[in-house]
Amino acid sequence: MDTIDIFRELRIPNPAEFPVEDFFKVPFTHHIHIFSGVKDTKARYYYIHRCAEEKLSAKALAQIIKNDDFAKLANLPNNFGLTLNDEVMARKAVLAFKDSYVLDFINTEEIGERDKEDIDERVVEKQIIHNIKKFIMEFGKDFAFVGNQYHLEIYSEEFFPDLLFFNRELNALVVVELKTGKFKSGYLAQLMTYLRILDDKVKKPHENPSIGIVLCKEANRSFVEYVMQDYDKPMGVATYTTSQETPEALKDALPDMDELKKLL
Structure with missing residues (x-):
């Protein structure tokens, strides 16, 4: 997957929600992991944001995708x-x-x-x-x-x-x-x-x-x-x-x- 493929895969339904600043803070290798391993748009935004915020390694990113961290966010009613x-x-x-x-x-x-x-x-x-x-x-x-x-x-x-x-x-x-x-x-x-x-x-x-x-x-x-x-x-x-x-x-x-x- 190259840069053109990634942008083609974005399919942004609501441009206002797209994390532009975070996107450009994340290394290309990480984007490959996200866009090849995650299909849901909101889940992709979530992993992009986490990479930018926590400066995750490619290995750490692969692990949280494998753990399906995004899906777990909605589980527990909490404040x-x-x-x-x-x-x-x-x-x-x-x-x-x-x-x-x-x-x-x-x-x-x-x-x-x-x-x-x-x-x-x-x-x-x-x-x-x-x-x-x-x-x-x-x-x-x-x-x-x-x-x-x-x-x-x-x-x-x-x-x-x-x-x-x-x-x-x-x-x-x-x-x-x-x-x-x-x-x-x-x-x-x-x-x-x-x-x-x-x-x-x-x-x-x-x-x-x-x-x-x-x-x-x-x-x-x-x-x-x-x-x-x-x-x-x-x-x-x-x-x-x-x-x-x-x-x-x-x-x-x-x-x-x-x-x-x-x-x-």
Whole structure:
């Protein structure tokens, strides 16, 4: 692919959206990677912008295209772009989380005969703690477990967020609040309190702002994004399924956890 081929491939539907300045900052080899490996116009603009902003090597560009970073940007309902001043940091935060997790090591059928809806967050939390290595493997790379029911105190008021992690890539504390039911707007207010205290009392001076994630069974994305826009701390909402909720066809397609650990 030569220069003429690249410009022929541009097919700019809306010239006003084309990142002209970024385009001329990106080396020719990088453009070849983008225009030969990416077909969606908006995705191409995204990778051009990242190359210009982060001065990516050709190898690093090829890797993020392979990882399909552009597609992942739309996954997690979040306010990172509004609450994290650094655009690179905001993008890394989006890529650090998924919109849905398969916690296949949690099997509520083995807990007892009670109704699934009666199984509270503490039960799920205990199973996650018992299987913390598996949870981190599902949650993503660079997460280090700090503690559960982590004690926070401010003005003689005590709080105990469910799970606290530290993410090395983000250089930030990550608090995860577990909910076994449908998302409620009040969960964000609860998370906001935790993040405020973490930033004031726990976060180190060299660390980035703490990030909060509500992990619940069900969430209306449009509603989450609507109520989240007035919060000034970085947070997102993800959902999860447990082992007995995973379709049999999908279970057969998923690698066995023990086998996966051997491969890793």
